[in-house]
Structure formats: C-alpha cells, structure tokens
Amino acid sequence: MLQPSPSGAGRGTFASYITGFVLAVALTLIAFILVMSKALSFAGTTVAIFSAAVVQVVVHLHYFLHLDTSSTERWNVMALLFTGTVLFILVGGSLWIMFNLHDRTMLF
Amino acid sequence: MSMSASELQHYLFAPHPEEEEATANASFGFWIYLMSDCILFASLFATFVTLSRSYAGGPTSQEIIHLGHTLEETLVLLCSSVTCGFAMLAMYRRQLRRVLGWLAVTFVLGLTFISLELQEFLSLVAAGHGPTHSGFLSAFFTLVATHGTHVTVGLLWMLVMMAQIAVKGLSEPVQSRLIRFSMFWHFLDIVWVGVFTVVYLNGVL
Numbered sequence: 178m179l180q181p182s183p184s185g186a187g188r189g190t191f192a193s194y195i196t197g198f199v200l201a202v203a204l205t206l207i208a209f210i211l212v213m214s215k216a217l218s219f220a221g222t223t224v225a226i227f228s229a230a231v232v233q234v235v236v237h238l239h240y241f242l243h244l245d246t247s248s249t250e251r252w253n254v255m256a257l258l259f260t261g262t263v264l265f266i267l268v269g270g271s272l273w274i275m276f277n278l279h280d281r282t283m284l285f
Numbered sequence: 286m287s288m289s290a291s292e293l294q295h296y297l298f299a300p301h302p303e304e305e306e307a308t309a310n311a312s313f314g315f316w317i318y319l320m321s322d323c324i325l326f327a328s329l330f331a332t333f334v335t336l337s338r339s340y341a342g343g344p345t346s347q348e349i350i351h352l353g354h355t356l357e358e359t360l361v362l363l364c365s366s367v368t369c370g371f372a373m374l375a376m377y378r379r380q381l382r383r384v385l386g387w388l389a390v391t392f393v394l395g396l397t398f399i400s401l402e403l404q405e406f407l408s409l410v411a412a413g414h415g416p417t418h419s420g421f422l423s424a425f426f427t428l429v430a431t432h433g434t435h436v437t438v439g440l441l442w443m444l445v446m447m448a449q450i451a452v453k454g455l456s457e458p459v460q461s462r463l464i465r466f467s468m469f470w471h472f473l474d475i476v477w478v479g480v481f482t483v484v485y486l487n488g489v490l
Binding site: 230233263 | 309313316317323324327328330331332334335352355356360363364366367370371377468471472474475478479481482486487489490
C-alpha cells in the first residue's frame with residue numbers, strides 16, 4: 178500500500194467555510210477600524226494590524242485551503258514552512274540591508 | 286463497445302483510485318507553484334517597503350489611499366473566496382447547476398474587485414500620479430497590479446472552467462482542474478491580506 182498521496186485541497190464543509198468567513202471578516206474589520214479610528218498609538222496599531230494579518234492568513238489556510246497537520250497534508254505543510262523560511266530570509270534580509278544602507282548613506 | 290447509461294454513470298462518477306492519485310499529485314504540484322508565486326510576491330513586497338517613503342516630491346501614501354475603497358475591495362474578494370468554496374462543495378455533491386451558479390457569482394465578485402482596482406488606478410493616472418512619478422508609485426503599481434493581473438487570469442480560468450463544465454459535465458479531469466482553480470483563487474485572497482495590510486493600512490498610519 179502506498180503512502181497517502183499529497184493533496185493541496187482537502188474537502189471543506191459548509192460550516193468550515195462560514196466559520197472561516199466570519200473570522201476573516203472580523204479580523205479585517207478590526208484592522209480597518211483600528212487604523213481609521215486611531216484608537217491606539219502608532220506602535221500599538223502597527224503591531225495590531227500585522228498580528229491580525231498573520232492570524233487572518235492562518236484562518237484562510239485552515240478554513241479555505243483546508244491545511245492541517247494530517248498525514249495527507251504533510252508535504253503541503255512542509256512546502257509551506259520551507260517557503261516561510263525563504264520569505265523570512267528574502268524579505269527580512271532585503272529590508273535589513275536596504276534600511277541600513279539608507280541610514281548610512283541617505284541615498285534613497 | 287457501447288456502455289449502458291448506468292455503466293456510463295458508474296464510469297464517470299465512481300471513484301477511480303488512479304485518477305484520485307493523479308489529482309492529488311497534480312494538486313501538490315500546483316501547491317508548489319503557488320509557493321513559488323508566494324516568493325515572487327514577497328520580493329515585490331520587499332521592494333515596496335524599501336521604496337514606500339521615496340515620494341520624489343510626488344504624493345505620499347496618505348494622499349492617494351482611500352481606506353473605504355480598499356475595505357470595499359477586501360470584502361468583495363473575501364466573499365468571492367467563500368462562494369468559490371460553495372462551488373467546490375456543490376462539485377463534491379455532483380450538483381452541476383449549482384457549481385455553475387456559484388462560479389458565476391464568484392466571477393461577478395472577482396470582476397467587481399478588478400473594476401474597483403482599475404477605477405483606483407485610472408483616477409491616480411488621471412491626477413498625474415502614474416507609476417513613472419516616483420519610486421513609491423512604481424512599487425505601488427507593480428505590487429498591486431501584479432495581484433490584479435493574477436485575479437484577471439483567475440477570471441479567464443473561471444470562464445474556461447464554466448465552459449468545460451457545460452460541455453463535458455463534472456468529469457474527473459474537470460473536477461481535478463476545478464480543485465486547482467479553487468486553490469489559486471483562495472491563494473490570491475491570502476496575498477490580498479498582505480497587500481491591504483502592508484500597502485493600504487500601514488500606508489496611512
């Protein structure tokens with residue numbers, strides 16, 4: 178018997194799509210309202226909207242793309258984690274270098 | 286050799302282990318493509334953040350961003366993600382008309398998103414704030430329009446799938462393609478979460 182094949186699309190249910198939708202709308206509205214109302218300080222708002230975005234991405238991955246830790250999804254999750262590592266190096270590294278250069282040279 | 290109607294029904298709709306495995310492998314391959322697309326978007330995000338204060342005497346992000354408009358786009362795209370999910374649920378239940386119906390709703394929502402985005406772009410260009418004006422505007426147009434181009438390709442893909450469903454019915458290959466289409470569509474909504482947070486919300490802070 179072969180190992181369960183990798184699959185990028187587990188099956189959702191009506192309830193899972195509705196749950197995902199409600200959570201996503203709530204997270205979106207929280208982020209927009211925080212920015213529009215200026216209720217928090219600059220730093221507080223920044224942390225809040227980026228946290229809301231990260232949680233919303235997880236909500237989309239779980240409820241819309243049905244990613245979980247089951248064995249059929251294992252390679253999808255592995256590929257996602259690897260991509261996350263590449264993103265961290267690519268974006269983090271670029272911003273570190275470019276802002277450092279900016280501070281030292283004021284060229285752009 | 287001819288098949289009776291019930292044999293044909295069985296051939297078309299009974300689970301075929303080889304076909305299921307082919308679909309699973311194709312989905313995984315498509316997932317790898319989506320991950321590589323993610324890296325493309327990440328490099329555009331890094332470019333945008335680097336140039337996000339390079340106004341070159343042109344408009345600042347506070348001056349060109351209208352959050353109400355962005356919220357509208359965001360909710361429209363989010364709804365289209367859910368209706369795309371409903372089309373998939375109908376597909377697993379072999380409800381051909383419902384699949385077509387939900388795909389049509391998804392198409393209209395996607396088209397609404399693209400028209401809202403084009404409206405924003407055209408009003409910026411009309412005001413003389415086109416992509417050539419500053420580093421910030423170049424990065425803004427490149428990032429947002431790359432996402433918009435993906436959505437447009439998704440709309441074309443949806444039309445092709447609706448035609449295939451109408452002509453071929455919900456055969457195994459058509460279902461397999463629909464699964465990959467839904468992955469693409471949900472992925473675009475995830476990228477948009479990054480766009481509205483980094484470009485729009487963070488831009489007016």
